Amino acid sequence: MTKKEFTHLIRNRRVFALTLFMPLLLMTIVGLAFTGEVKHITTVIVNKDGRPLSQTFVDALRVSETLRIRFYANDEPQAQALIRDGLAKVAIVVPATFEDDLKQSRALVYVMVDGSDPVSAGAVVPVVQGIALGFTSKLRVQVERLVLYNPSLRYIDFIAPAIVGIFVQIFPMILISMAIAGERERGTIEQLIATPVSGFEILLGKLFVYMGFGFLSATSMLIVAVYAFNLVVRGSILLIVVFLAVFLTASLSLGTLVSAGSRTQMQAVQTVMPLIYIMIFLSGTFYPIEAMSPLVQPISYVLPLTYMIHALRAVIVKGAGLEVVTRDLVFLSAYTVVMILLAVLVFRKKLE
Amino acid sequence: MTRHAVETAGLTKLFGSLVAVDRVDLTVKAGEVFGFLGPNGAGKTTTVRILCGLMAPTSGRALVVGHDVVREPEEVKQRIGYMPQSYGLYDDLTVEENLDFFGSVYRVPSDERRKRAGEILQLVRLEEFRKQFSGQLSGGMKRRLSLAVSLIHNPELLILDEPTAGIDPPLRRVFWQYFRHLNRLGVTFFINTHYMDEAELCDRLGLINYGRLVAVGTPTELKTKAIGGERIELVTADLSATLSVLKDSEFVRESSVSDGAIRLVVDEAASAIPKLTSFLKERGLEVLQIRQSQPTLEDVFIKLVQETGEESRQ
Numbered sequence: 001m002t003k004k005e006f007t008h009l010i011r012n013r014r015v016f017a018l019t020l021f022m023p024l025l026l027m028t029i030v031g032l033a034f035t036g037e038v039k040h041i042t043t044v045i046v047n048k049d050g051r052p053l054s055q056t057f058v059d060a061l062r063v064s065e066t067l068r069i070r071f072y073a074n075d076e077p078q079a080q081a082l083i084r085d086g087l088a089k090v091a092i093v094v095p096a097t098f099e100d101d102l103k104q105s106r107a108l109v110y111v112m113v114d115g116s117d118p119v120s121a122g123a124v125v126p127v128v129q130g131i132a133l134g135f136t137s138k139l140r141v142q143v144e145r146l147v148l149y150n151p152s153l154r155y156i157d158f159i160a161p162a163i164v165g166i167f168v169q170i171f172p173m174i175l176i177s178m179a180i181a182g183e184r185e186r187g188t189i190e191q192l193i194a195t196p197v198s199g200f201e202i203l204l205g206k207l208f209v210y211m212g213f214g215f216l217s218a219t220s221m222l223i224v225a226v227y228a229f230n231l232v233v234r235g236s237i238l239l240i241v242v243f244l245a246v247f248l249t250a251s252l253s254l255g256t257l258v259s260a261g262s263r264t265q266m267q268a269v270q271t272v273m274p275l276i277y278i279m280i281f282l283s284g285t286f287y288p289i290e291a292m293s294p295l296v297q298p299i300s301y302v303l304p305l306t307y308m309i310h311a312l313r314a315v316i317v318k319g320a321g322l323e324v325v326t327r328d329l330v331f332l333s334a335y336t337v338v339m340i341l342l343a344v345l346v347f348r349k350k351l352e
Numbered sequence: 353m354t355r356h357a358v359e360t361a362g363l364t365k366l367f368g369s370l371v372a373v374d375r376v377d378l379t380v381k382a383g384e385v386f387g388f389l390g391p392n393g394a395g396k397t398t399t400v401r402i403l404c405g406l407m408a409p410t411s412g413r414a415l416v417v418g419h420d421v422v423r424e425p426e427e428v429k430q431r432i433g434y435m436p437q438s439y440g441l442y443d444d445l446t447v448e449e450n451l452d453f454f455g456s457v458y459r460v461p462s463d464e465r466r467k468r469a470g471e472i473l474q475l476v477r478l479e480e481f482r483k484q485f486s487g488q489l490s491g492g493m494k495r496r497l498s499l500a501v502s503l504i505h506n507p508e509l510l511i512l513d514e515p516t517a518g519i520d521p522p523l524r525r526v527f528w529q530y531f532r533h534l535n536r537l538g539v540t541f542f543i544n545t546h547y548m549d550e551a552e553l554c555d556r557l558g559l560i561n562y563g564r565l566v567a568v569g570t571p572t573e574l575k576t577k578a579i580g581g582e583r584i585e586l587v588t589a590d591l592s593a594t595l596s597v598l599k600d601s602e603f604v605r606e607s608s609v610s611d612g613a614i615r616l617v618v619d620e621a622a623s624a625i626p627k628l629t630s631f632l633k634e635r636g637l638e639v640l641q642i643r644q645s646q647p648t649l650e651d652v653f654i655k656l657v658q659e660t661g662e663e664s665r666q
Contacts, residue, residue: 191440191501194404196426197457 018270025274029281032293037066038123040290044071044079044088049098057109060135061092066127068290079112083148085324086314089114089288090124108142115150116317118158120288149234149318157232160225161312162285164218165247169279169305172214172248173255174272179206180259180347181268203347207252214248234319240312243325246332247308253339260346279305307331355418357382357509357540358403362412365398365563372398374563375412380556382508385531385541387554391657395563396544397437400513403542404434417509430458433502437513437544439494443487447478447497450486451504458505465504472500475530492523499530509540516550528553548649557649561657571649578652581605582621586614586628587641594637601631615645 010016045061047054062069071088073079079091093110101107111128113121129143150157183189192202225231233240255272262268282289282296283305289297300306311328314320322329358380365373373395380386390396401407403416405425413420419427441450448469455465473479476496481489486497495515502510510531516524528550531541543554551557552571559567559574567574576582588594591609598604598616606617618624621644629639 186443187436187438187440188442189440190406190436190438191434191454191498192457193406194429194434194436195454195457196429196459198426 014267014270018273022274022277026277026281029278029296032296033281034287035291035293038120038288038291039065040068041066041090041120041124041288042071042088042290043067043069043124044073044082044091045069046073046076046079046091046093048075048096049094051099053099053102054094057094057098057132057135060131061128064127064131066123067092076112080148083112083114084318084320086310086318086320089117089120089290092128106142108144110144110146112146112148114318115147115153116158116313117288118150118153118155119286120291121147121153156225156229157317158313159286160221160229160231161316162283162309164221164225165283165305165309165312166280166285167221168214168218168244168247169251169308170272170276171217172210173251173258173275174269175213176206176210176252176255177259177262177268177272178265179210180256181262181265184262185264199347200344203256203344206256207249210252210255211245211248214251215244218244231316233316235315236321239315239322239325243308243311243315243329243332246329246336247304250304250332250336250339253336253343256343257339257346279303282306283309285309304332304335355382356380356415357384357417358386358542359415360403360412361414363399363402363409363414364411365395365402365407366410371563373402373409376560376563376565378558378565378568380540380542382540383535383538384555385535385543385553387551387557388542388544388560389546389551389557389653390560391546394560396560397513398563399560400434400511400542400544404432404511405429430505431507432509432511433505433507435498435502435510435512435515437517439498441486441494441497441501444485446483446485447473447489448482450497451501454501455504460505468504468506469500472503475503475533476500492519495519495523495527499527503534507539509542510534511542513544514546515543516545516547524550548653551649551653559653559656566656566659574656575647575649575652578655579617579647581617581619582624583645583647584616584618584621584624584628585641585643585645586616586639587612588614588632588637588639590637594632597632597635597637604628613641 043061045058047058061067067090071079071082073082073091076091076093079088079093082088083091091112093112095101095108095110098107098109109128109132111125113124115121125143125145132143147153183192193199222231222233226233258271258275259268262271278299282292282300283303284300289300289306292300307328311325311332314325318324356379358378360376360378363373363376363378364371376399388396388399398407402409403414403421405421405428408422413422415421416428417431419431421428442453445453451469451472452465455469456462460468473482476499478493478496478500481493486494489497499512499515502512516527519527524547531543535541543550545551554571556568556570557574558565567577569577586594591612591614594614595607595609598607598614604616604618608615616628625642625644629642632639
């Protein structure tokens with residue numbers, strides 16, 4: 001009996017591989033992605049003072065692993081624009097009177113954080129405080145926090161756009177791959193392709209239905225987030241719709257590709273599962289990508305969900321316009337075109 | 353010139369190194385009921401799938417209702433009806449919805465679709481089940497629905513892959529009534545089967561084994577071909593004496609004894625019977641009974657299949 005059961009297990013290679021290697025893969029990914037401390041937060045420095053003492057303070061900031069100073073701006077509006085455009089998450093402002101204030105025993109430094117990423121925003125202030133404390137023991141540098149967007153640093157504002165992205169990715173992909181594999185499993189595909197309907201039409205029919213489903217699901221999620229959890233949608237609804245349409249098309253095409261190798265619905269789901277795990281953990285849903293190990297960051301940057309979540313956060317929480325999310329839209333559109341072409345290519349109207 | 357329903361030349365399909373269909377040259381005339389007969393795994397289903405445009409042949413050509421299946425598959429599909437061996441309709445749609453859906457993919461206008469669905473459901477006696485989910489139908493009803501679906505767009509050729517496999521004899525008879533009824537209305541039939549009694553009902557038969565078409569003809573022609581002549585059954589008072597006498601005669605090709613009768617194969621039974629009777633009388637053997645006997649298709653099938661089996665093993 002045991003022997004027979006064991007034979008079943010190893011003969012079913014897909015399940016065997018999935019159940020044995022998936023947990024290992026996930027463990028590795030999670031270990032590499034969630035490093036425990038948030039590091040390399042892109043930072044912009046606004047040094048209005050410019051005298052030697054202020055320079056020394058900026059140098060002290062540069063040593064920190066938590067911050068990655070990438071920009072220097074002249075004034076706050078410039079720094080704010082960088083944050084709005086998603087190029088920087090934090091701005092550290094050294095006032096013009098820094099050296100004078102410090103000599104009079106007490107100086108102030110402002111830290112502007114991007115509230116749409118509460119994880120980074122929360123991590124940065126204590127670090128700057130620590131640096132300020134170590135800067136001089138005699139004189140005190142006081143750190144003041146200014147939160148841009150999502151001022152109360154609510155986690156829901158960070159997570160809701162990501163959840164929308166995730167589910168718009170997952171369920172349409174699972175549903176369409178099951179629908180196509182299901183036709184094969186039930187044998188209906190044979191009767192269907194014996195008709196003059198084209199493969200493209202069969203695919204299009206399925207795309208439309210699950211596209212509709214995706215919109216319904218995204219809309220209902222956003223409604224719940226807005227009315228039950230007070231999420232404020234600051235950006236353009238039209239822009240969100242555009243992103244959803246592009247992204248849904250890509251998800252559905254990916255689902256079609258996945259179904260190509262599956263004879264049954266079960267196999268289709270088994271193929272989709274590993275993809276889903278990787279997407280959820282590596283696309284910056286719960287944890288900023290900048291803080292992940294450089295080993296997994298390249299994976300993050302090829303996942304379409306990364307761009308979708310980035311764009312949704314920018315538009316919903318920061319009220320960003322098209323100019324801010326152009327890069328995301330371009331990447332997603334290119335990805336979508338490639339996926340559609342592959343899907344049409346793979347979904348051939350033949351039995352083999 | 354009359355257009356043939358099916359015309360293939362050198363049709364071949366390989367699956368890796370397996371030759372599923374091997375250089376088949378086949379003609380099915382418009383208006384006939386053609387039976388495609390062969391043991392399991394002989395290549396019947398593969399042939400039919402190629403004819404329906406579901407699979408591309410490895411080489412060779414197939415014209416179905418006048419169109420090349422490789423170059424104009426949609427033209428072919430629009431004009432033929434196909435009933436696959438395994439039931440392939442949507443369980444979660446009702447009888448009516450299945451018919452309507454397939455009618456729509458065949459681009460039958462909706463009012464015509466409704467009218468036609470009504471007629472077909474009446475023909476296959478599924479009217480009172482029209483609102484039922486297909487998944488809840490019995491095996492036999494599913495088969496009938498499957499046939500109904502293949503008829504929705506009024507095809508000129510029906511290709512049926514073992515339509516009566518696994519259904520009970522009364523329903524099989526009913527199915528053949530449908531086929532004959534539709535045939536009278538002008539529909540050509542291409543039917544895969546391995547039932548001998550069904551093969552007898554076809555106008556012409558093609559016999560396939562190991563992917564090769566081994567014989568084509570009417571059931572009678574095939575019997576003649578396989579037996580090598582016509583068969584006569586003979587009963588005399590002294591069977592062994594008769595047998596030894598017949599061994600020397602030149603007009604008997606084969607002889608054997610079974611069930612108290614001598615079976616002979618001759619070129620032509622009608623002329624052989626009087627000759628045989630007088631031949632035996634001259635030698636003092638009285639003929640108690642003499643008549644022409646029909647070999648069954650089963651005999652033919654087994655004989656031809658054995659021959660080709662031996663050939664392809666060599």
